[in-house]
Amino acid sequence: MSFDLDTVGLMDYDQAIETFDPVMGLEVHVELGTATKMFCACPTDFGGEPNTHVCPVCLALPGAMPAVNRLAVEYAIKIGLALNCEIAEWCRFARKNYFYPDMPKNFQTSQYDEPIAFNGYLDVDVDGEIVRIEIERAHMEEDTGKSLHVGGATGRIHGAEYSLLDYNRAGVPLVEIVTKPIIGTKAAAPAVARAYVGALRDLLLSLGVSDVRMDQGSLRCDVNLSLTPAGNPVFGTRTETKNVNSLRSVERAARYEVTRQAAILAAGGTIKQETRHFEEQSGTTRAGRSKETAEDYRYFPEPDLVPIAPAREWVEELRATLPELPWIRRARLQADWGFTDPEMRDLLAAGGIDLVAETVAAGATPAEAKSWWSAYLGQKANAAGQSLTELPITPVQVAEVVALVNSGALNAKLARQVIDGVLAGEGDPAAVVAARGLAVVSDDSALQQAVDDALAAAPDVADRIRSGKVQAVGAVVGAVMKATRGQADAARVRELVFTTLGVDPEA
Amino acid sequence: MSSPSSSSASSSSTDLTRMTAADLATRIHSGEVSSVEVAQAHLDRIGAVDGDVHAFLHVSGESALSQAAAVDAARANGDTLGPLAGVPLALKDVLVQKGVPTTAGSKILEGWLPPYDATVTTKLIEAGIVILGKTNMDEFAMGSSTENSAYGPTRNPWDLDRIPGGSGGGSAAALAAFEAPLAIGTDTGGSIRQPASVTGTVGAKPTYGGVSRYGVIALASSLDQVGPCARTVLDTALLHEVIAGHDPRDSTSIPQPVPQVVAAVRRGQNEDLSGVRIGVVKQLHSDAYQSGVLSSFDQAVEKFTALGAEIVEVDCPHFEAALAAYYLILPSECSSNLARFDAMRYGLRVGDTGGASAEEVMMATRGAGFGPEVKRRIILGAYALSAGYYDAYYGSAQKVRTLIRQDFEKAYLAADVLISPASPVTAFPIGEKVNDPMAMYLNDLATIPGSLAGIPAMSVPSGLAADTGLPVGLQIMGPALGEEQMYRVAAAFEAAYVAEHGGVVADSAPALATAEVTR
Secondary structure: OOOOHHHHOOOOHHHHHHHEEEEEEEEEEEEOOOOEOOOOOOEOOOOOOOOOOOOOOOOOOOOOOOOOOHHHHHHHHHHHHHOOOEEOOOEOOEEEEOOOOOOOOOEEEEOOOOOOEEEEEEEEEEOOEEEEEEEEEEEEEEOOOEEEEEOOOOOOOOOOOEEEEEOOOOOOEEEEEEEOOEOOOHHHHHHHHHHHHHHHHHHHHHHOOOOOOOOOOOEEEEEEEEEEEOOOOOOOOOEEEEEEOOHHHHHHHHHHHHHHHHHHHHOOOOOOOEEEEEEOOOOEEEEEEEOOOOOOOOOEEOOOOOOEOOOHHHHHHHHHHOOOOHHHHHHHHHHHHOOOHHHHHHHHHOOOHHHHHHHHHOOOOHHHHHHHHHHHHHHHHHHHOOOHHHOOOOHHHHHHHHHHHHOOOOOHHHHHHHHHHHHOOOOOHHHHHHHHOOOOEOOHHHHHHHHHHHHHHOHHHHHHHHOOOHHHHHHHHHHHHHHOOOOEOHHHHHHHHHHHHOOOOOO | OOOOOOOOOOOOOOOHHHOOHHHHHHHHHHOOOOHHHHHHHHHHHHHHHHHHHOOEEEEOHHHHHHHHHHHHHHHHOOOOOOOOOOOEEEEEOOEOEOOEOOOOOOHHHOOOOOOOOOHHHHHHHHOOOEEEEEEOOOHHHOOOOOOOOOOOOOOEOOEOOEOOOOOOHHHHHHHHOOOOOEEEEEEOOOOOHHHHHHHOOEEEEOOOOOEOOOOEOOOOOOOOEEEEEEOOHHHHHHHHHHHEOOOOOOOOOOOOOOOOHHHHHHHHHHOOOOOOEEEEEHHHOOOOOOHHHHHHHHHHHHHHHHOOOEEEEEOOHHHHHHHHHHHHHHHHHHHHHHHHOOOOOOOOOOOOOOOOOHHHHHHHHHHHHOOHHHHHHHHHHHHHHOOOOOHHHHHHHHHHHHHHHHHHHHHHHHOOEEEEEOOOOOOOEOOOOOOOHHHHHHHHOOOHHHHHHOOOEEEEEEEEOOOOOOEEEEEEEOOOOOHHHHHHHHHHHHHHHHHHHOOOHHHHOOOOOOOOOOO
C-alpha cells in the first residue's frame, strides 16, 4: 500500500498535534571561519575559481597526509564550552568510509565515538519562555567538495549528462552540533527548532568562530523529526530533512513533516526512514536517499593522525576568553536600558540590539537611540528592503545627530533631513548640515527680524496675543518657521514673540 | 661456503659499483672521482644487468646525472657537502618524486606524475644524494616476493630464478646486483627486512614515526615506516641519519632528535659487546624456520657470545597471534587507504564511455587496475571493519597488538636488544608460493611482531645457509627509539663477520656479468 501524498494528503496541523507528539533532533553543521582548511594550509574562502584552493592533501593525492589545524580545534573547544559541554581530555578522529566523487579520499575524516565536546545544553527563548535544548555532542569533521551535475532535468546526479567537481570546499573545517531528542514541545516544536537554530547562530557569531551564513552554507541544519502517538514514550521512525537554508525554513520544514507524517500514520501507514529535501518554493519536503538499509560506514580510528588531548590549562584559557553570551548580554542591556520585553523583542527581531548599544556608547540615551533605530531608520530599512545593519549609517553618526538635536542646533524635522543626507552618502552629519545649510537659525537678530515681519504682517494676531490669547502665538511661530524654511528653533521663536509683545505667557 | 649460484666476485678496486657508499662519498669529497662518474658507472651497471634483474621500474638517467653534476659543481665551489653527497640511491616506487613516474607497482597509477616530493625525497635531494630511479615492488607493498608487481617480478641477483623478497624486492636486488650502493625501502610487516635477508643486504625499519611518511603511498598507516637499505651497516646508518627526523606534515612522526646511529656503528665496529644483553625470542625459533636459517642463526648467537654479550632467552607468548592480528589490521587500513584510487582525479580510468555513471567508472577502474592480492586485502579489510564484525576482528586485533607491545616491553627489561632470524626461509623459487597466499604471508612471521609494536628492527646478513647456499638475515630488534643500541650490535656483528670472511656477505654475490648470464 502506498502512502503518497496523493492518497492521504496532509493532516491539519492542530489536529496532528492533538494526535501525535513530535520528537525532533537537530543537527547543525557550522563551517569554521579559520583561514585554512582542517588538515592542510589551503584557504577556506568562499567562491574562487573551481579547484584553485587545493593541494596534495585535500585532493587526496597518493602519499599525502593530514595535519590538524590547531585553530579549528580551538574553535571547536570554544563552541563546546559555550554550549556548556564537557571537553574531552583525549579524543580521536575516525574515518567514515563511503565512495562519492566529491569526497577525494573516499572517506571523510570525522570524529565518531570520541567527540571533542559532549553533554551540554543551550537555553533558548521561545516567545518569552526559556526552553532548554540538550546537546548530545559537538564534533569536528571536514567538508566535502561540490558536484555540479550538468544536463538532465533536476540538477541531480541521476539523469545528468556529466558532472563537474570542485574541491575548493573539500577539507574546510566543520563542527557538527547534535541535540539530544527534543521532546515535549508539542505544538511549539517548529518554533522551538527555529529558536534553537537562531540562538545557536547568535552564539556562534558572538564567539567569532564562523560567519554563520545559512545562504552560503556556512551554517546548515538537518531536521530529524518523528511522531509518536500522544503520550507514548516510544519514538517513531524519523525522517532527516536536509537543504534547510534559513531560520524560516527550519520552522516550515518541521511543520510540514508533522502534517505529512501525521497523515500517513493516521491512514495506518508507516514512515520510511529516509533523507528528505526541503523545497524552499513550495515549503514541502521530498524524498531523497532511502535509509532503510542502514549504510555501513566502516568507521575506524584515523591512523594518520595522533589523538587530540587538549591540555586542561588551554581549555580554561579558552573558557576565560568566551564573550558574554548573547542572551545574558541582552538581559543585562535590557535592565540597563529599562526597555520592556516587547520593546526588546522588537528590537532584537529587527537586528537592532548592537546598533542601539553602540549608539548609546557614542553618547545617546537608550530611548533616543531606540527611537531612531526602530522608528525612522526602521522605516527606511523596510522601504529599502534592507536590514538595519545594512543601512549606510553608523551608530556614531546617529549619536551625532542626537547630540545636535540636544544642543538645539537641529530640530526633529531637520534631524531627519540630516539622517537622509547621511543615508544618501553625503558624509557625516556635520557635513550634511553644512552642505544642506540645515542648521537651526539660532542668531536672535535674524530671528527677531523674522518675528517682527510676521507680527507686522498679522497685526490682528498680535492684538489677540497681547489680549491674553497666548495660544494664538502658534500662527506667528508657524509663519516664522515658514519664512526660515524650518530652520528656526520653534521654542526660541515663541519666546521672542512674547518678549517682543511684552506678554508673559505664564501670567 | 658452497652456493649454487655463487661466482667469484670480480671486485677490482676501481669498480665504482663495488664500493660502499661511505667509500664513494670519501672519494667524491676528496675529488678522486666525480659524482657524475659514479652516477654514470651505476647507470651503466643498470643498463648491463637490469634486463635480467628488473630491480627498476623507472631509471632517471638524465636527472641523476644533472643531480650529480650539481654536487660536483658544489664541491668545486668549495661548498660544504653532506656525508653522502654525490652517492647514488635507488628509491622504492612507493615514495613520490615530483615529475617522476610513481606507480607503487600498480597499473592503477600507470603514467601518473606526482606534482610533489615526499619529505624523504626532499631530504635525499637536499643531502645531494643522486636518485637513480624507482625500484620495483609488490603492488602497493602487498607481498613478500615482488611477484605481485603489476610490472613483472624482480629476480634475486644470487639466483635469478628466485625471488628477491618483498615488497621491497627491487631496492634489495638493486643493492645485491651492485646497481646502487644505497636504497630506500618501506616496511609494513617486513618489506625492508625480509628482502634484505634473502639478498644478503642490510635493511632497517626505524621506530614507527622515526621517518616521515608524507609522500609515501600508504598501505597500512599505523604500520608503514620508511627505512634505509645498503650493503653495509655503516652505509645504512649514514642513510638513516639523512632521512630521519620529525616532520610537521606527518603528525605521527616523533618529535625527537635524529638518533646518532653513525656514532653507534663506529662504537660497534671498535668495541666488543661486553655488558650488552641480547635476547633470543623463544617464539621466533621453531620448526617453522628452515634448518639452514636456524643453523646460521645459532652460529650468530655463538658469535655474540664470543663478542662478550650476555645471551638470554625471552618469552613473548602473544607473538603466536601476531600474524592473525596483522592480517586484520593491515587489510582494514589498506581498504580505506586505497579507496582514493577511483579514476576521478588521477591515474587509470576505465569504462568512461560517456554513458557510464561515476560509480560504474570507479568500479570498472578498480576492477581493472588492482591486482588479485590488492583486491583480496581490500575485501578482507572491508569485511573486518563492517558493522557487527568490527569488535570481533579489528577490535580484537588491536587488543592483540597491545599484548604484543607488552611482551616486548617485558622482554626489554631482560635484554637490550632482541634477535631472531629475519626470514624463516632463504630465497625461494619464483612461482613457488604465488598462488598460496597463506604460505606467502608466513614469510613475515619473524618481522611482523616488531611492526605491530612499532619498535626499530633491522636485518643484517649472518652468512649463507648451509642447506641452500643462499643468504640468511639476522634480525636485531631494539626497544622504541633504541636505534643506537640496535645499530651498535649490528655493526659489532658485521665487523666480526668481515674479520672472519674478509668482506660482507654481499661482496660474495654473483657478479652477474651480462655476457655470462644466459637467460
